[in-house]
Amino acid sequence: MRSAFDFAPFRRSTIGFDRLFDMLENSASGQGNEGYPPFDLIALDDNHYRINLAVAGFNRDQIEITAHQNQLIVSGQRGEDEGIDYIHRGIATRSFERRFGLADHIKVTGADLRDGLLQIDMVREIPEAMKPRKIELGTGEKAGQQIELGAGKKAEPQTEAKKLETA
Template sequence: MRSAFDFAPYRRSTIGFDRLFDLLESGTTGAGQDNYPPFDLQRLDENRFRISLAVAGFAQGDIDITAQQNQLIVSGNKAEEDGASYVHRGIANRSFERRFGLADHIKVNGAELKDGLLQIELVREIPEAMKPRKIEIGGGAIEGPRHDTIEAAANEPSEA
């Protein structure tokens, strides 16, 4: 019996680990996951991402966005309407909480709610100390004696 681990649920909820999951992904998708609200994850360029959540029916005051260390939590809580009589209710009105794992150095840059879509802008800010730097190769010789082996140093004449 062959059992394969499915990385798709982790891919959908983490940002910045794309290459790792490309290597590890088994190719199958998970079933039975709570997919509310649905969302899209876009890579705008090498260091910018956008999460778009479909939150039709929710107002700006109904949604909370919290950025913690390496985690983004989006939650919505809509008050029940009193006195409304529906023949059919197709627009989901339930509370939700979505968690997204963020890679190191991913920061939330802002959020906007427009036309039922909540768009959260993310940016990867790599500190200067961690960015690659070019090392120049000098043309001068290295000063001082150089011994490649212990035997070479032992055979060298000593100054007395």
Template sequence: MRSAFDFSPFRRSTIGFDRLFDLLEDSGIGEASENYPPFDLVKVRDDEYRIDLAVAGFKRDEIDITAQQNQLIVKGRKSGDEGHDYIHRGIALRAFERRFGLADHVQVTDADLENGLLSISLKREIPEAMKPKKIEIGGKSGQSEQKAIEMQAEEKETA
């Protein structure tokens, strides 16, 4: 569903922000969002996070977790009714799909289901090529000084 806001003037004057505008347009601003199953977002450490979803009544094989293109999708589909004759059914066992947007370089590391709580562990791992590097200032004077130090060391070794 598209938002009521028109991003086309920004799209014309920016380069490389298409994904951001798509996210804003598809975010469903102003729509009633689905809130089942409830979840918690937990910051474990600086670069580690956890999503806890309350999925009481679901078994491991009834839940599907998929990570793709900066998005985490958790789907649950209850398999058949066990043939019980319910007088009242208050536990929500309906099918669900939850989507979580992931930042760049956030990877799913683990998932566990215990006591009706699905815990998905996430870690942000920045590749070495993208980490900040200290650049030494060089130049001719720096190279000359280095060469002079190397020559002095060689002279001491030969003496």
């Protein structure tokens, strides 16, 4: 099923955003089991997040959580209740699979099942090399030194006055 929006022009003019466009197209197409189980997405602070899924009737052995290539997959498989004669069955016991797209550098740090709620904790861990850093003026390796230009020529460090004169 195609989405209502055509992403082809964007795919042709961008590099590395294929996963984003695939995610947008998949979410626009809709999936039949989207409402079960219900969940909450919580931002605990700027870098910590939590997903709460209502999984009443499932125990720890029946739930599987997998983080793989920027995607979190939570699935539950429940066996049949044999020997029980239900008069009314209102608690859903069907199997489920929920998929959550994770941004780059989001790591799943833990999960816990308590009182029918599955809590999955995540943290954004940005590598030091990608964090913004302030560069102080005049702290370069060659600051204030003559630089070898080649063929025996040397360049003097230019002061602001010399830079303005040559401009």
